[in-house]
Amino acid sequence: MSPAASAFLDMLAAERGAAANTLAAYRRDLEGAEEAIGDLAAASRANIAKLAGIWSDLAPSSVARKASALRQFFGFAVDEGWRDDDPSGALPQPQARRPLPKILSHNHVDALFERAEEEAASGKPTAIRQLALIELLYGSGLRASELVSLPLSAVPRDAPLLTVMGKGGQARMVPVSERAREALDQWLSVRPSEPASGFLFPSRGKAGHLTRVRLFQMLKDLAARAGIDPAGVSPHVLRHAFATHLLEGGADLRVLQTLLGHADIATTQIYTHVDAARLVALVNERHPLARRGASD
Structure with missing residues (x-):
């Protein structure tokens, strides 16, 4: 592994408090990419673009995870002055759809x-x-x-x-x-x-x-x-039920993020899909056009 990639992992551990499993996953992704195209801090956009073909047999969710690790590395490399450009645009962007969580009624x-x-x-x-x-x-x-x-x-x-x-x-x-x-x-x-x-x-x-x-x-x-x-x-299903039923009761998404301990609000937003029926009913009942249509 290149010195730049090692420094990136050290930053994740020291500044972000990344868990051991998270660090191990990032290490595998960075090592795999460097085995394929060489030192990431010096890799050209053309070589980075080749990763799409190298990863073509992987599931979209795996490609998305690897690409996310590299995007974070490139952002770190730019901040540290190791690269003048951020070549993240050359990475594949699969549309990995996250499955909806199971919940209990x-x-x-x-x-x-x-x-x-x-x-x-x-x-x-x-x-x-x-x-x-x-x-x-x-x-x-x-x-x-x-x-x-x-x-x-x-x-x-x-x-x-x-x-x-x-x-x-x-x-x-x-x-x-x-x-x-x-x-x-x-x-x-x-x-x-x-x-x-x-x-x-x-x-x-x-x-x-x-x-x-x-x-x-x-x-x-x-x-x-x-x-x-x-x-x-x-x-985990009971944890999902906790989140979904709170959202049904009107809980704020940011509050829910804090209660669940999610680092990223995007992780919490999946519960808005589970609660789609309540959101549709809310629009039908509260939107000004809904009231206008009822009175016409």
Whole structure:
């Protein structure tokens, strides 16, 4: 890898706090491009344009990711004075369509919680833990990895907010509903103290935390018991439901971006497609021409 590409990765780690997986992906993309056309800091536009042919067998989403990595590198190279031009225009621009997220209907969410509440009423610690987990997934929109790794210290004492460490080591505050707070209090009253663990949801027999795989299995099993197809239920689906249902309720997109911990508003904007029916109804009801047509 060229010194310029290495310096770019160092910048991502130091200034943007990029996660290890993100840095590894950028490294692969930069190394692959330099193997094909040489030092990117000195590559001509003609050579950069050849990447379209080299990447022709890849999926549009893969090409888009690689091109994005190189665009960011070229912007960095111009800022550093290594290039006089930004040759990003020579990169391919595939129309990669991002799939819409799966979501749960309000009825399915209600059924899931009714079953979880019934089971928690038994007083079994595992059932109480299960209720606390889904309350935080749906009530606060946490990622599975964020949820299972929550430390005990993240639980709010007075303020109804939870401190979450998200992607790239970025901390954010998310609200905790009264329902979730009650479920958490109930869980803390039965949470095992052995083995000693600093995690809110410790694993059995170890000092670590509940795994994402186990969380995934728990939700699938709960969905089956609630009469819902398990194939359509996962921690990420509950996170999507949180976002979509908030948007339906009138939440601002920027607020939603903050709650979800998205670095780019474009990631959050996908939920506007899911909520298209509400937007159409809003135009039909509120647009001045709609009122004019009704009165004619």
